[in-house]
Amino acid sequence: MIKKIDHANVIHYGADSLIIKTSGTGLSKPFCQKILSEEFPSPETLARLDNEFDICSKTNCSSIRKALKKEKQDDHASILLEYIEGKDLNKYFITEKPDFLQQLHLAADLASALTDLQKENIFHRQVHPSNILIEQATGKIFFIDFGLATIGNVFESGVSHVQDKQVEVLKYIAPEQTGRINRAIDNRADLYALGVILYRLFTGVLPFESKEGLELIYAHVAKTPEEPVQLNSDLPKVVSDIIMKLLSKNAEDRYQSAFGVKNDLEKCLHQLETSKKIEPFPIAESDFSGKLYIPSKLYGREKEIKYLHHLFDTSADGKKTTLFFSGYSGSGKSALIDTLQKPVSQKKGFFIKGKFDQISSDTPYSTFVQAFSELIQMIMTGDEAYQLRWKKRIMDSMGNSVKILTEFIPGIEDLVGKLPDIPLLKGIEAQNRFNYEFVRFIKTITDKDHPLVIFVDDLQWADASSLNLFKVIAGNRDIEYVMLIGAYRKNEVDENHPLLKKMAELREESAFYEEMELKDLLYEDVHELVSGSLMTEQENISFLSDIIFSKTQGNAFYVWQFLKSIYDERLLWFDFDLQRWQWNAELIMQMNVSGNVVELMTAYVQRLPVETLDLLQTASSIGNRFDKRTLSVIRQVNEKKVENLMNISITEGLIIPFGAEYKFAHDRIQQAIYSLIPEKEKTALHLLNGKRLAAHYNQFEVQDKLFDLVNQWNLGVDGITDEKEKSYLANLNLMAG
Incomplete structure (x- = not known):
């Protein structure tokens, strides 16, 4: 409990903190103090407070209140912030009844404030009305609560496990932040949230409303909101179009910058104030971000996507489908399979995946453990009634036998409760019993309302137990509503590889499965990818595409990394005066990368700060996935330092936060970093x-x-x-x- 607090001065009670207004000593104007409620907060809560201080103390952005200093209040961590006299946007929505002109001014001011953030390369990541202040005296907009914000983009798997208490936040979350679709997350997620806010401002309602977090996630991913002009017939069509563009499911289809939104809203204002009406005009004509974004579209993969979705539809109709999916490293196998996340989410099914690891390839069932632990986490994010339904379903079907699975998937006991021990078996008997109960578990959790996709990546590194379990699932004729996918590198699997032997055994047992091989991109696909990444149709972009294709030979991962490399090295840049992309063809041609993506990535990561690279080398020796605590123990530094060093790698797109863990964005990145450790030092x-x-x-x-x-x-x-x-x-x- 915090002592010496005058609760009359508390201006906000949050989930893990409170904010008080105080005059303090030695400061000329009032300020506010944000104090953590717990004397011993979790590392994550403390890290968010530190992050807010770092961003708000260093920024020159006029739309952020400055952080002044850190201090302790009765042993509780706190930060001092500028005090802004006013109300948050949520209270404004409740108490104010603005006319259309006032609404339009507010909308333009919101876009202007977000433009200020984007100029400083700040990605807020949690834009919603409670995090926006309107100054009473001037009407100026301030963004607050930067605990989750980043400088630069953040490449993460999304907020895949959101608790019920965060339902209000979920009303403003972008589709790519839900964790239900495979998309890189960048500051265009803030633009989606702005779209939700403007929708509410001009219609009085939210695009999606529910008390259930999972329902909101489903809506953001799968539903198209009613156009604002249909809810408010007095709203000019162009304003409605601006809002709907902001609410596009794909980030590429939204505005690419808050500046573009601001420009269009100010056009509307100018028309309204000068001619008392707003005529239609082409929107987003001045929408230039000047940034290189990872495209969500997979170029040149239309046939493969259609085939995959057909297989999923077959499984969702009650069959079980099995697919062995091959291709060279970097061809885009994982990205292609991840396109299933959206149709699975639309059918309210489960998409789970795991990845085998070359370094820890002897760990039995490791990938199945990853995948089904993710499934349990998804269930645990539902409300109590939802969890109880699943608990009853599992226990009614399996009883105490589910205990067998808890040795490898301990999270199951978080759902069903502590279970009594069962007799121990060893060797092949233990493996057979585990496989039998695992198949029973799959049958228990799947039905027409809950189709399941299990994606097992990098089968070329699978341990014998996992390969056998994969074969057992693929060969079982009683499993329904399941799509089982195993991806592998064809160039690393010869005729004597255990995987091909398992596939031959399935054929001998007349167990049906599909096969698909993914080839490299054609030139036309690379040209589309380059144009899409740069968001341009300028006529001379084909010259750049020629160079990139000749360097990469169409390997999808290599194409993107090469493009990112020349952008980071300023060999490719956006000229705002000419409003065109420019590049130095001569220097790009001189890049000596020998058609090897590992060589390119090795050169790239060597430019990282020494401490960051050292930590990444240790991480690469652990495996594709790792956590802060493990790195902290091995490196003998505190977890906060690990997190700070990792943030650089996250911003660079090398590492992806994944719940409480991290993972390398691609195994080629892990391979490149691991290769930097001298062979004699690896042991x-x-x-x-x-x-x-x-x-x-x-x-x-x-x-x-x-x-x-x-x-x-x-x-x-x-x-x-x-x-x-x-x-x-x-x-x-x-x-x-």
């Missing part, structure tokens, strides 16, 4: 990882992290000379079976 690094983790874990954590731990020790085995350590490793391997 010592893995052994050090293993030793520090073993010293830090208690006996329960050792059980929980056993396979990760034993993997690091095994990779460092050549560096072990101490007999006690050899004995310890032998015991770890025995425990791991």
Whole structure:
């Protein structure tokens, strides 16, 4: 409890903080103090407060109130902020009844304030009315609450696990932020939120309204709101069009900058004030962001997408479909499969995925554990009644047998409760029992209202247990409403590979499956990709496309990374005076990358700060996925420093935050970073990882992290000379079976 607080001065009670108005000492005007409610807050809560201070203390943006200093209030962390006398936009909506001219002025002011943020390259990430202040004396707009904000874009998997208490936030969330579709997230998500706000401003209602968080997520992804002009017949059609463009599902179809929105709204204002009416005009003509955005569209993949969606429709109608999907690394296999997320969400099904890891390839069932842990998390984000329905369904079908799965998917017990122990089995008997119960679990959770897509990536690195489980699921004729997808690198799977043997066994058992191979992009596809990424139709862009195609030979990942590289190195830039993209063809042609994406990525990451690169090298030695705590233990630094160093990598698109974890944006990035570690140092690094983790874990954590731990020790085995350590490793391997 916070002492010495005059609650008469509290101007806001938040979920994890409160804000008080105070005059303080030594300051010439009032300020406000944001104080965390808990004396010992979670690291995430503390990190958000630190992030808000960092952004608000360093910015020159006039639409952000300045942060003045950090201090403690009765041992509670707090920050001092400028005090703005006024009301938030939510209260404005409730208490004010503006006329159309006032609404239009407010809309233009909101767009202008967001333009100020974008000029400073600030991505708010949680724009909604409670985070917008209107100054009483001047009407000036201020954005507040920058706990989740970033400088630059953030490439993440989305807010895939949102709790019920955040329903108000979900009313303003962009489709790509829901975690239900595979899209990079950038500051165009703020523009979508602005569209929701303007919709409410001019119609008096929200585009989507529900008390259920999952219903709101579904609506943002799958539903098209009614046009504002249909709800407010007095609203000029062009204003309605501006709002609907902001609410486009695909970020490429929205305005690309707040400046473009501001410009169009000011045109409307000028017409209204000079001629008392607003005539239609082409919108977004002055909408130039000058930025390179990751395109959400997959160019040259129309036939493959249609085929995939057909297979999903077949499974959603009650069948089980199995697809083996091959292609070279970087051809875009994962991105293509991720296009299923939207149709799955539209049918209120589950899309889950996991990825095998070359470094930790011996961990049994690791990818299935990732995928089904994600499924349990999705269920746990629902309200209590939703969770109880799933608990009853699982327990009625499986009873205490579900305990068998909890060894690998401990989150199940969070849903169904603590279960009694069951008799232990070993060897092939244990594996057969696990596979049997796993198939029962899949049958239990799927039906016509809940189709399931299971995507298992990088099967070329799968362990024997996982390959066998994949075959069991693929071969089971009783499973319904399931689409099972296994992707692999064709160039890394020869005729003697265990995967091809499993596929042959399925054929011998007359278990039907589909196969598809993904080829590299054609020149026409690369040209479309380049034009789409630059959001331009200028006639000479084909010259740039020629250069990029000759350098990359149409490998989709390589094309994007090459384009990003020349943009980052200022060999490609947007000329705002000419309103055209320009590039230095001679220097681009001189880039010596030898058609190798790993070589390009290696050169790119070597420009990172030394501390960041060192941390990424340690992360690459752990695997494709890792968490702050593990890096903190190995590097022996606090988690806040790990987070700060990781933020650079997130902004650069190298790392993606994923719940409480991080993952490399592509395994080629992990490979490039891992390749920078000298071969003679890799053994010592893995052994050090293993030793520090073993010293830090208690006996329960050792059980929980056993396979990760034993993997690091095994990779460092050549560096072990101490007999006690050899004995310890032998015991770890025995425990791991």
